[in-house]
Amino acid sequence: MKPAHFEYFRAATIGEAVDKLGGDPEARLLAGGQSLIPAMNFRVARPSQLIDINGLEELKPLVARLPENILEVGALVRHQQIATSPLVQRYLPFMATVALSIGHWAIRSRGSVGGSLCHADPAAEWPAFMVAAGAEMVVAGPQKYRRIPADTFCSGFMETALGPGEMLVKIEIPLAQGGWGFWEVARRPGDFALAGAVCRRHHSRTTVTWFGADLSGPGTVTVESEGGAGHGTHFWEDAASRVLAVDDDYMLQILGYCADQACRQAQSDEGRDYDNR
């Protein structure tokens, strides 16, 4: 038995979970547990109370809301669900590519999209993807629901914009046009990435969102230029050094390389035809 003692509470509704969470600053929500439980095994995390939200069906939708052109992802949707869902394959197949880069199969089948976002590990893929996608977080709080844009959600090293007693309920991702690319560098497949980049291209606009290197969270650069993605690694190294708190040469090279690879992918992806375009 590795974790320290804690109280265990199984929430039956979102309201119940929020009440419990608001009533105890040392309480933590238990979603997939793939980051929280190892931290508890090491006793790096010693929550007074775990509020198990795995039974909450309201946190599990994975639906395309086509009139609004939005993919709705419940906070408890597992990474492997994203990787294998026909719906994701049809409307936002790039998201499955990102999901498959997370950990290993056994980790993906338990770890949740919302849990990863709220844990806000700088090496995590979802925060950068959500920023690149222009997603919005729907958050339940003690008094009301509110929406937080993805680019302000991760507010620092393993910190989010969630206030006391607030929990992430779902993420709304616009099914926007354009090409996507993703590249990350990890020492071994399945390890935490040293750094990575998500690229979006639409007509002459190229946006690169990096993660991993800057511990304060994802950083983004947008470039307007005609004529392909061929800016090259040095261009992106310079860009990364301007927007990220990184001055290590090796890390900048990785960032430049990831951005270049992601942009090449996005360029070829832009020509593909999806149902939502």
Next chain:
Amino acid sequence: MTTVDIAFLLNGRPVSLSVEPRLLLSDALRHHLGMTSTHVGCEQGVCGVCTILLDGAPARSCLMLAVMADGRSVTTAEGLSDPLAEQLRDSFQEHHALQCGFCTPAMLLTAHCLLSAHPEAGESQIREALSGNLCRCTGYQFIIDAVSSLTERGGEGDASHG
């Protein structure tokens, strides 16, 4: 000490027990339920030897609390008894896919899960599926061979060996 009553299906049979919330599922399986095929290595989700099937999907039992298994279905290597499981065991033996055996139950479970859903799996898919399970003896190639030989391609796959 507060305990929680839980009940779940273990290898198809209902079990119930009373556990401290902080008891890991891996420890519950080994120490309370006698499922000693569930090995405990790193206890931080890296090595993969504690892998079980939760409702048919691979999961790390060291990264789950026993209370989280309540109402679910858990499969350990003891519960692998269908023809595919027998073929896997034979194939592991034929291909020398184990030496010390510490990683073997989790390898069998993961491979079983993959081949049940994807009998057509190619070598790259097998490598990806097993990449979360560390082996310190075999160098992996013999494990890949053992699993590949049971696919519809019979090991004539999508990549050269080596």
